[in-house]
Amino acid sequence: MKTLIEPFKIKMVEAVRQTTEKERGKILKDVHYNIFMVEAEHILIDFLTDSGTGAMSDRQWGAVMIGDESYAGSRSFFKFEKAVRDIMGFKHIIPTHQGRAAERILFSMLAKKGQAIPNNTHFDTTRANVEYNEAEALDFVIPEGQIPEKIHPFKGNMDLAKLAEFLKKNHQKVPIGMTTITNNSGGGQPVSMENIRQTAKLYKKYNIPFFIDACRFAENAYFIKLREKGYGDKSIPEIALEMFSHADGCTMSAKKDGLVNMGGFIALNDDRLAMQARNLLILTEGFPSYGGLSGRDLEALAVGLREVLGEDYLKYRLRTAEYMGEKLIEAGVSIIRPTGGHAVYIDAKHFYPHIPSSQYPGQTLVCELYKKGGIRAVEIGSVMFARKQKGSKQEKPAVMELVRLAFPRRVYTQSHFDYAIEVIIETFKQRKKARGFEIVWEPPFLRHFTAHFKPVSG
């Protein structure tokens, strides 16, 4: 059959509320055109993020009811520990409340002033935790990974030549090496097994511990199955185990491929480092058998980590982004290609060629999608990244003006996506009428969350 259906049926529903275009126009104005400030109640389809927004299964909710809330040595912890160990093969498993807590612990042990930590691309929180410890966060993704329209099967790959050259000269100041699967900041693009293997080999050559940022490991494993020679007949658990066999440990935000709304962990083999991590964990997260999570959270996570490996699920997951991508390209909308695992990224510069970067075309698109269809997306462009230059009123614009639509796991159906596609295409047809924005107020850091905007008069 050509029709790919959602590999689940619905047992519980949550109503979404329709609003009119007029109401949404007023709401936008009231929040100074900042989509982060719109109450979720007023959003019809929320593509703000795929993090912690997924739907749990009946089995996960069933597991929630048998959570063991013992302070120490909870039965739920051992189930969680076994799931992670079965899937990833690491010796020590340490739960945390989410991914950045795992990162904070890892880098406060390993990153120091004057050191550098390579990655294909550091995710925001990873970079922030490296920099908080005064080390440098370096990105070595292949050049293809930075060109939106460039087709490459593994656009998240590490540039091995560049990494090799860097390590040759600087290996003494590298306390840990990383790779992120899939490469979130680069559009959810996968990393090949061969690239993971070669990256590990380079780090090993200099005795540098190699950790994987594993947030979307299952999506990455399925891309390997689809695209890498020799993996077509392997199962997802086999591929996952092989990916992690090359690493000394990982950090994970379980809010992604853990299929839960909150959770994370560090997994690693080194006994001494694990002991140190547990001591730090006790300081801020809690006892090592719960690490900031309830017993019921650990139960749901133990089930989610196994469910995410299901091929029917992964096929539907990856196909969702691909399907939306195909329809948008057909209509002439420019996106990052090929589509990654968890999101579609629209090129807002191409969408609105008449709006210069200084008037934030991505911001315009985010507002128009909300006004037209109640859809929430996020700007990843000059609102987020442009910086004022010293001694000038002008900003240096971001390299790309993107709008990301990230997909919650198992939440929306095909007709939700068809609706979203229609909204985007309608918005595209009316693109000439759209106007840019100016920022009328901004905070000193991370302005995209709270800045106030005003449409430019024209």
Ligand SMILES: *Cc1c(COP(=O)(O)O)cnc(C)c1O
């Ligand atoms: C989400 C994410 C993190 C941080 O995890 P949180 O659970 O949000 O703290 C780290 N790395 C990557 C690649 C992510 O996508």
